[in-house]
Amino acid sequence: MKKLTNLLLMILLLSTVACDPSDDNDEENDNNEKEETEEFFTPEDKKVGLVLSGGGAKGAVEIGALKVIERNNIKVDYISGTSIGSIMGALYSAGYTAQELEDFFSSLDKEEAKKSSVIREIVGKLLEAKGVSTFADLKIPFRCVTADTKELKEVVLSEGSVLEAVMASSAIPYIYDNVKIDGHTYVDGGFYNNLPVDVVLDMGAEYTIVVDLRQDGESFVPPALEPAVKALLKLPLTSETVLGEARELVKVYYDTRPDLEKYEHNKTLANNYIHPDLTGFNALSFGENNVKEMVKIGEKTAEIKLKIPQE
Numbered sequence: 001m002k003k004l005t006n007l008l009l010m011i012l013l014l015s016t017v018a019c020d021p022s023d024d025n026d027e028e029n030d031n032n033e034k035e036e037t038e039e040f041f042t043p044e045d046k047k048v049g050l051v052l053s054g055g056g057a058k059g060a061v062e063i064g065a066l067k068v069i070e071r072n073n074i075k076v077d078y079i080s081g082t083s084i085g086s087i088m089g090a091l092y093s094a095g096y097t098a099q100e101l102e103d104f105f106s107s108l109d110k111e112e113a114k115k116s117s118v119i120r121e122i123v124g125k126l127l128e129a130k131g132v133s134t135f136a137d138l139k140i141p142f143r144c145v146t147a148d149t150k151e152l153k154e155v156v157l158s159e160g161s162v163l164e165a166v167m168a169s170s171a172i173p174y175i176y177d178n179v180k181i182d183g184h185t186y187v188d189g190g191f192y193n194n195l196p197v198d199v200v201l202d203m204g205a206e207y208t209i210v211v212d213l214r215q216d217g218e219s220f221v222p223p224a225l226e227p228a229v230k231a232l233l234k235l236p237l238t239s240e241t242v243l244g245e246a247r248e249l250v251k252v253y254y255d256t257r258p259d260l261e262k263y264e265h266n267k268t269l270a271n272n273y274i275h276p277d278l279t280g281f282n283a284l285s286f287g288e289n290n291v292k293e294m295v296k297i298g299e300k301t302a303e304i305k306l307k308i309p310q311e
Helices: 002-017 021-039 056-071 084-096 098-106 116-129 161-168 197-203 226-234 244-255 262-268 286-306
Strands: 048-052 079-081 140-148 153-157 179-181 184-188 207-211 273-275
Touching: 021 197, 048 056, 048 197, 056 084, 056 098, 056 286, 079 084, 079 161, 079 197, 084 116, 084 140, 084 161, 098 286, 116 161, 140 161, 140 197, 153 161, 161 179, 161 184, 179 286, 184 244, 197 207, 197 262, 226 244, 273 286
Parallel strands: 048 079, 048 207, 079 140, 207 273
Antiparallel strands: 140 153, 140 184, 179 184
């Protein structure tokens, strides 16, 4: 009987050791920790390209993403941008920090932000303060997208005046003035390529971080302005003066939406796609409170998408 009892105790002890979940848990925890670590952003000697889309005031989100990139010492090798993304990209390439960009963006008066003369003056002074005149003066290689009103096509600007280039890239008809460069009239690049991932890849990027401000079903023209813009298109050509040389391009945009195919394709090229929910905000949501809230949204989304470990 004693032998049987000892045998049963030995079997029970062995079965307890065999079924002890602690060893499995330790192994599982090690695996989970390894998986989590591998998910964190580690480009490993790859050239990183940053893509900043258009979206007007929603560009504050891009500042939030830049804050996360800076905090985690992610080196950006190339930048491409459209519209507000071109302004943010140029200023960041010029040497401004994300916090400095937030200070600048927060200080914009809601009404003044809708005037191209005001934006031109402010951006011009900011570039000048960093000693930037041409693309060659920028610290990070940068390209921006605009649209040719006569040839009805996308144009990537990579040389000459940075100020003229970003003003052309962000010239939304009806809000900002068209921009003339070397005999061509340009308007907002969002008409053809609002998410220029292909541009930064052509520059040499091997890994792309993409900030997309476009919300589902949204055109890049602010919704509040679309009725007015479409009404202008119905007027006889001789009666219309506001859209100027951009009239035909705007008409083609609403008739065929030439931007959508490239937009969908470029999303597939993104290695790290940051696309926050911006319900309640639009391209005209300027003002300090709106900007600060969108910066926070940008930070939170970037931390998740870039899988930055939380302290």
